[in-house]
Amino acid sequence: MKTIVAVDLNWGIGYKGSLLVKIPEDMSFFKKMTLGKVVIMGRETFESLPGKEPLEGRKNIILSRKEGYRDNRITICHTLDDIFDVIKEYNSDDVFVIGGESVYKQLLPFCKEAYITKIEHRYDADKFFNDLDSNESWELASTSDLKTYKGIKYRFTKYVNSKLLSENCG
Numbered sequence: 001m002k003t004i005v006a007v008d009l010n011w012g013i014g015y016k017g018s019l020l021v022k023i024p025e026d027m028s029f030f031k032k033m034t035l036g037k038v039v040i041m042g043r044e045t046f047e048s049l050p051g052k053e054p055l056e057g058r059k060n061i062i063l064s065r066k067e068g069y070r071d072n073r074i075t076i077c078h079t080l081d082d083i084f085d086v087i088k089e090y091n092s093d094d095v096f097v098i099g100g101e102s103v104y105k106q107l108l109p110f111c112k113e114a115y116i117t118k119i120e121h122r123y124d125a126d127k128f129f130n131d132l133d134s135n136e137s138w139e140l141a142s143t144s145d146l147k148t149y150k151g152i153k154y155r156f157t158k159y160v161n162s163k164l165l166s167e168n169c170g
């Protein structure tokens with residue numbers, strides 16, 4: 001599986017249940033990368049989506065411990081093992097972990113690539129992604145030119161995991 005996230009200079013990803021900032025080109029990149037694929041997210045992130053609607057054109061897998069949680073538009077998993085079981089039938093390159101903080105942290109060791117939009121600003125944040133620059137398992141593989149939206153500078157980067165854990169060990 002792979003992961004995709006937008007982080008600020010502190011590796012912050014969210015504040016009070018929302019994204020730190022919405023950059024249109026980043027939103028388009030996220031859509032282009034995940035369309036037609038499987039997306040895995042935590043219940044909090046699912047409920048933060050516009051209109052609490054599943055992401056269109058993608059298989060939405062939601063992780064929740066709530067036994068009574070029901071929504072026939074999505075696939076609900078109660079454990080990581082449930083997720084590994086559901087995604088067995090998909091090519092792992094087509095499975096994206098899309099947040100939030102708790103789900104990124106648990107599934108990062110199983111991700112072989114991380115698409116990280118790095119926003120060159122420090123926001124107030126209460127949710128964070130692991131600092132991959134200080135993580136010996138991860139290496140920066142590529143980085144785009146610096147881009148700007150309304151004065152906000154950002155880059156698209158890709159990291160690769162040299163110590164990938166197998167989903168079968170999950």
Ligand SMILES: NC(=O)c1ccc[n+]([C@@H]2O[C@H](COP(=O)([O-])OP(=O)(O)OC[C@H]3O[C@@H](n4cnc5c(N)ncnc54)[C@H](OP(=O)(O)O)[C@@H]3O)[C@@H](O)[C@H]2O)c1
Nearest residue numbers: 005006014017018019042043044045064065099100101102
């Ligand atoms: N910058 C970005 O790219 C990006 C992307 C996505 C999200 N975000 C931000 O991240 C924040 C949300 O992150 P979060 O950590 O609060 O929430 P989250 O990871 O989206 O969801 C947490 C919920 O997932 C369920 N869960 C987590 N681990 C589980 C496990 N092992 N088994 C069963 N269920 C499990 C639980 O649901 P129940 O409570 O139902 O049991 C838990 O409360 C928001 O601010 C959002 O905007 C940012």
